[in-house]
Amino acid sequence: MKKRWFLLCAALLILFSLSVSAAAVQTDAQLPYVYDAAQLLSDEQKADLEQRAENFTELYGCGIYIVTVDDFTRYSDSYSIESFAEQVYRSYTLGVGEDDTGIMLILSMAERDYDLCAYGADAHTAFTDYGKDVLANRFLDDFRNDDWYAGFVDYQNGCASLLRQAAAGTPLDYDTDPARLETQKRFKLGVVIVVPLLIALIACLVMKGRMKSAVKKTQADDYIPPRGMRLTQRVDQYLRTTQSRVRIESNRSSSGSHHGGTSISSGGFSHHSGKF
Amino acid sequence: MASQITNYKCPACTGPLHFVGASGRLECDYCGSTYSVEEIEALYKQKDESAAQAAAAAEAAQAASQQDPETAQWADYAGDDWGKDGMRSYNCPSCGAELICDATTAATSCPYCGNPTIVPGQLSGVKKPDYIIPFKLDKQAAIQALKAHYRGKPLLPRVFSAQNHIEEIQGVYVPFWLFSGDADADLSFNCTRSMTTREGQYRVTTTQHFLVRRSGTVPFEKVPVDASSKMPDENMDSIEPFDYGELKPFSNAYLPGFLANKYDVSIDDCAPRADERCTNSSVRAVASTVTGYQTCTPAAQNVRLHRGKVDYALLPVWMLHTKWNGKDYLFSMNGQTGKLTGDLPTSMGRFWAYFGGIFGSLAAVLYVLLFVL
Structure with a gap:
């Protein structure tokens, strides 16, 4: 009897959990969670990341996607990686739930561009502009070393962390990040000590320098008669012209200019993009 | 005898x-x-x-x-x-x-x-000076100049300025060699002019490179070098320049009432200092004609000095001497223009007091601005 009761409970529990997860991951996505067209990952790595993404997606109700391509300009006429990311998200109906909540990290290897693209109200709440900046800093160092798997794992863990904080009612933002506030406090304290220290030292050294007024002269400008110099040769010979080109970094990839919240485009997306 | x-x-x-x-x-x-x-x-x-x-x-x-x-x-x-x-x-x-x-x-x-x-x-015969600039300022002017020299020096020990215990003030005609001549300077520079434009996603900087050559002759008239070993070179250099418009042919009649020394450093011994000063100034004067470039790096320089006449002159200097904490302090004042120089003692107590005061007040203001407001 006991055994039967146990099996029934277990069956109900499995059924319940399946129904809950099925409800949470209700999706029409036409792409897996990890789509590696640039072939940066091994099959094992891909499978592992796919499994992790699926777990996190089920747990938090927000699709966590990874897309890699050789060159995003080959796939569309998009001028920027942001608009390409939006096209991918829409075309493959990514996201979960009724409002297709999700976040996608897309890498384009040709110019080493990346974009973090979030969609849906819950995603915008969890992935604020500042949160996306913090998230990017977690994986960019790996990508700069071509350690793709570690970078994607960091990305997924970072997403999970941000989603967890949002679920707890305190999404990571500019005004609420305790690490940033602590760093800012230390920086201000440093300013309060170092700046006055330097100014006081310079001022006192200038005052000390004024105590010494007897110095040997090394020039004789006072003894050149007015208009006395006679210029006998004046040649300005053109040699060559050189040119240097520096790509202008997108302002959107820069950090430190946050004022809190999430900037959402008219299409309902929010982005964080740059180079890796 | x-x-x-x-x-x-x-x-x-x-x-x-x-x-x-x-x-x-x-x-x-x-x-x-x-x-x-x-x-x-x-x-x-x-x-x-x-x-x-x-x-x-x-x-x-x-x-x-x-x-x-x-x-x-x-x-x-x-x-x-x-x-x-x-x-x-x-x-x-x-x-x-x-x-x-x-x-x-x-x-x-x-x-x-x-x-x-x-x-x-x-001061007669071969040692007789060619010129003299008579004293124009008296002892009182020297004392006033020293008091003015003390002003605006917050690190000066209060005791030093309050007592103002000048032990000795002497008007001295100091012997100087006055070197005249020309310097030919040949200089070359690597210079650039740059222009930056924006082309799409790129910032394009176009730089033109030039080899710039300048040659010139710079005359020097009566560069003074102190010819008395008793006078510190730093003090004598610092009270320059003298107004040579008031140079007069030497006469003993200008000397009564003042000390006067004859030279004890020869022209040959003084010449390197005049050479160095003329070389530096000729390079600076010729280099100042290189304009219109954003960067300018010296590539080569060659200076030839044409040493000319050397005059012997007595120039008026007020020497003020004082002692403090067992150390001698010597001040010199140009007896013609009134320019006074001389190193002053520093009170390290006042140094650290000012340091603490400036640091403390600035730190307090910054603290209020960054943490309170």
Whole structure:
């Protein structure tokens, strides 16, 4: 009897959990969670990341996607990686739930561009502009070393962390990040000590320098008669012209200019993009 | 052996005459008579000739008497001659006291009667200066300049400025060599002009490179180098420049009332300092004609000096000396322009007090701005 009761409970529990997860991951996505067209990952790595993404997606109700391509300009006429990311998200109906909540990290290897693209109200709440900046800093160092798997794992863990904080009612933002506030406090304290220290030292050294007024002269400008110099040769010979080109970094990839919240485009997306 | 020395006496009352910078004349302290330099020179030229003849006759008589055993003097075994120590002795023409002074001293005053005196021979013949700039500012001006020098120096020990205990103030005619000549400077530079434009997603910087050559001749007139080893070079350099518009042909008549030294550093020993100064200034003057470039890096330079005339001049300097905490402090003031220089002591207590005050007040303001507001 006991055994039967146990099996029934277990069956109900499995059924319940399946129904809950099925409800949470209700999706029409036409792409897996990890789509590696640039072939940066091994099959094992891909499978592992796919499994992790699926777990996190089920747990938090927000699709966590990874897309890699050789060159995003080959796939569309998009001028920027942001608009390409939006096209991918829409075309493959990514996201979960009724409002297709999700976040996608897309890498384009040709110019080493990346974009973090979030969609849906819950995603915008969890992935604020500042949160996306913090998230990017977690994986960019790996990508700069071509350690793709570690970078994607960091990305997924970072997403999970941000989603967890949002679920707890305190999404990571500019005004609420305790690490940033602590760093800012230390920086201000440093300013309060170092700046006055330097100014006081310079001022006192200038005052000390004024105590010494007897110095040997090394020039004789006072003894050149007015208009006395006679210029006998004046040649300005053109040699060559050189040119240097520096790509202008997108302002959107820069950090430190946050004022809190999430900037959402008219299409309902929010982005964080740059180079890796 | 004492030598006869000269002072200028008032033709009216025989009181001592002093040169006064403000009036540019020799004045008598006793009867108030004043005389121009030319008048005194003419008067004493005649006297000097008579004195020289009398001295020659006296020396001849003394030589004759030493050969006569009846009139021979006691041999002097008391010690070495002053000359061996670089000193000389003279008789004051006013009170007769024997004065011992440095072999380079050309004018001094008698410590017994205060008469200003000029040591004969020191500034005559090959050593005679070509020019002199007479003193224009007096002792009071030097004291006022020193007080002004103390002002605006918060690190100066309060005791040092409050007591203002100047131990010695002397007006000194300092010997200078005045070097004149030309410098030919050939310079070349690597220069660039840049322009930045934006092309799409790129910032494009176009840089034009030039090889710039300049040659020029820079004349120098009377670059002064202090010719007295007793005067610190730093002090003498720092009170430059003198106004050469007031250079006058040398005359002893400007000396009474002041100390005067003859040179004891030769032209050859002073020349490297003049060369260095002329070289640096010629390079700077020619380089200043390179304009219109954003960067300019010196590539090569060659300077040839054409050394010209060297004049010997006495220039007026007030020397102020004081001692504090066992250390000597020397200040020099240009006796013509009033420019005063000299190193001052630093109170480390005041240094740290100011440091703490500035640091504390700034830190408090920043704390309020960053943490409270």
